Structure formats: structure tokens, C-alpha cells
Amino acid sequence: MTQYLSGTLAKGFKILEYLQQHTTATLNEVAFDLALNKTTAFRLLASLVELHYVKKSHQTYTLATNNQLLTQFNPPVLNWVAVPITTQITKKYQVTAYIGILNGPNVVITQVIGFDDDLSEYAKIGSAAPINESALGKAIVAYLPRSKVTALVTQLKSTATKYTLNDQALAQNLAITRQQGYSLDDEESSFGIRCLAVPIMKDGQVIASLGVAGPLTRLKRQRLKQIAHDLQTCRTEIGLQLT
């Protein structure tokens, strides 16, 4: 809280962030643009130079490119927002987690978070399923504007010829999804496999879904509320990192 905020640290980072955006700058520019006294700016820059976060050359300053903190933080794979958070769930329940996004009337799996070293699940990246036949799909569609849902259903009907899509059943299913906060696929896609999913929101809009899939023995019916709760906690943290 503000009670302990160090003004010196705040100003120091302000300068670093400014140099990240501007690549190079003079003392005059830094002081003026950041509304700092030029003496203060001078001293802070001198400190940053001495600490190897900034380089000074011919009276211009640049971010130090060989500073380990600035350039060699976590490898990007670890920054896959879903992975660190979601791995707790995949390990806890020994199931695979997935992220899906909408693509026309289908949902496409775009990220897989396995619970062991088995890479076989990754083959699902890129695979698509109709929105009504997947927990990931229903978790997205349940939170779309009604007009968009209607358009997607129309689109589905024109492509799905092997069966007649039951609008009323789907609408009812989506209402249940909204009510309980998660969508469910109970052996509908694969025998013995249960799937749950929750929407991932950004700025109040659904942009993706997060779900888990696994055998009925691991995703027991009486655990569904707990699992859904964990998924909701997870998607909230993912959502926070997307902003």
C-alpha cells in the first residue's frame, strides 16, 4: 500500500520504463517528459548506470541490454499464463486441462496442459468440435450475446447434416451452464470421459474457455462443484494476466 511506497524506487522504475519505450533519451528529455527536477533525474540516472540497468553514451541513455534481470527472466514457455496456475489443477485431479477458443461454429483446442510427461494430448491442439458437442464450446457460447448464438446455431445447422440440431435442448443446456457456472460433457463425446469447462473473460466478454477432461473415476460427480470452483479461480487469474 501507498503507506510504504518509496518515491525513489518509483522514480527509478519510471525512468527504466521510459527508456524501454524510447530506446534512447537525453537527461533533458527524461527530466522533462517525466516531470522530474533535472538534478533528481541526473542522480537517478547515474545510479541506474552504476547498477548496470542503464548505459550512458555521449550524453544519451539507453537500457542496458546485457542486464540479466532485464533480459533473461523466465523463458516464455513458463509465461504461458495458463500453465503455472493450471498445473495445480491438473496435478490435483490427475487430468488434462485445455484452452479452447471459438472459430466459426466450432471450438478449437489451442493449448493443452498435461499432468504428466505424456505428450499425446498435444496432438489435440488444432482440433475442432462443434460448439454444442464440447464442454469447451458450451462454456464459450453460454456467455455470448444472444444474436451471436443464433447466428452460430444457424451456421451449425447448415453444416451438420447427419442430425437435426435441437435448439430448445441447446438453449436449455446453455441456461444450466450459466446457472451452475460451468458446462458439462458427460460421456457425450467419448465413452467414460467427463469434461467440465468454464469461460475465460476479458473486459466482461468471453474470449476462451478453460476445461478439464478425464475418466469418471477422477472427475466424480460429487467433486464437480469443487473442480468447477478451482477452474473458476484459475480462469480469474488467467483473466487478470491478460490485461
Added chain:
Amino acid sequence: MTQYLSGTLAKGFKILEYLQQHTTATLNEVAFDLALNKTTAFRLLASLVELHYVKKSHQTYTLATNNQLLTQFNPPVLNWVAVPITTQITKKYQVTAYIGILNGPNVVITQVIGFDDDLSEYAKIGSAAPINESALGKAIVAYLPRSKVTALVTQLKSTATKYTLNDQALAQNLAITRQQGYSLDDEESSFGIRCLAVPIMKDGQVIASLGVAGPLTRLKRQRLKQIAHDLQTCRTEIGLQLT
């Protein structure tokens, strides 16, 4: 010079560097290992938390992963939306597609879009290669500001000891990349494997690259323009979905 060194800034960065090495730490550990008064450590950590450089959870501190100064820009949404868009290309040409982002003087693969059940490709997620030894890397660097390219080359030279980096050859290669709109790796990384990549832009700046890799029989030299054109169409669509 020492004359202007701010102790507060020095201590603040000391803490950040400590957290980079230790991933997580308690107040006690930080204070003890860095020989700081625990009240001082507490206040500095509180400031770093408020400035979004450190995260505090259950009395343990970690570096903030969504801080743009500390973390390479790697929006997970990029890895998500790229999947359905790029699937058209992977199916059409029967090759694997990749997303790469810059990380220091390396390019790191953050997403793989496979076309068959070859799971070994997914193990490449997280792997890094020097920017000049990868089509994905060259596709990014070719569109960076000249000053940043110079800095990266300098950094590469100070790490790469097994060979002498040819500045002029690289500069020429990057000029060709800009001219033809895509970068090429013709069996330079793997025997019999050809790679092409194009930059992914956002707000006029390169943020990642999209590339394909496959055997010479599928990525025939006379098809390269068509493939590059398809990649450019894809990257434009990806770029549109990121805004």
C-alpha cells in the same frame, strides 16, 4: 559514479535480482540473505509490490510475470488465436507451423501447430535458438529498429564463442528478408528441412513470428512465394484478432 548512488534503488534491485534467482522467498529469507533490516526489507518489498514488479501471495514473494519491463511481451492470446488460423496452412502444405518470440538474443518457440500425430514437435515448445540461426528469429530481427539489432548482435557475440558472427552476412540476409517479405532457413539448421517465417505485427511493431518447417519435398523452392503469401495472410488475420 558512487557519488550519486541511491541506496534505496540499489537495495530495490538487489531484491529483484534475488527473487529472479530464488523464484519465491519469504520476507525473512530476503532480509537475512541480503543482510537487510527486516523492516527495511518489508518496506522495499511493499513498494515493489505496489509498483507491480513483485507479487505477494501468502507471505511469499515472487517476481511479477506480467510486468512488461521484466517480461518479454508474450500474449497468450497470440498463441491461442494463431491455432485455428494457421491450421489451413499446416493441412494444405502438410508441414508444422510455429510461433516464435524474441527473448534476449534468442528466439523461443511458444506455440506449435502440428499437421499430423507427430508428437515430437510439441517438445520444441520453449526451446530457443540464436536469432541468426533460425527463420523465426530472422523474421523478427529484420523488422526491429537498427539500434536494437546492433545491441542484439553485440550480445550474441559476447555469448557465442564457437564461431565468429558475420555482421555483414547477417545484415545482408536481413535486407533480403525485408525485400522478399519472409525469412528463409534452407537446411541451415537441419539437413533436408526448409523453414520460412514472416513477422507478426501489432501497432506497427514486430511482436512475434509465424513460420513453417518441413522437408524440401513439401516446401519446394518454386512454392515459397505462395507459401509466404499464405503465411502473410495468416499473420494479418492473427494481428487483427489481437486488437
Added chain:
DNA sequence: TATTATATTTCAAATAATGAAATTTTACGA
């Protein structure tokens, strides 16, 4: 539940940060 350890807050003293003014250095034009 009690005890111990860790974290946070309070208080008073010490130190550093701050900014104006002065001085030096750099850049530019004649």
C-alpha cells in the same frame, strides 16, 4: 491452546533525497 516464529506497525533519530543556484561542458552557428 500455548508457544514460537514471522510479519507488520509505530516511533524517534539519522541519513539521504531534493531542488535552486552556480558552474562546467557541449554543441552549434558565424
Added chain:
DNA sequence: TCGTAAAATTTCATTATTTGAAATATAATA
């Protein structure tokens, strides 16, 4: 090359922040 103006750096005095011990609160462990 010299003079001028602008930018950068140093000096000085004042103000504000940082500091750390002590006290208090919270969390963890037996």
C-alpha cells in the same frame, strides 16, 4: 576559432524520507 546558448553536472542548504529498534499483530507448529 570564437562566442553564445543549451544541456549537463556540481554545490549548497533545506526538507523529506529512510532507517532500525521496539512494540504489536499474525501465522505456524507442537
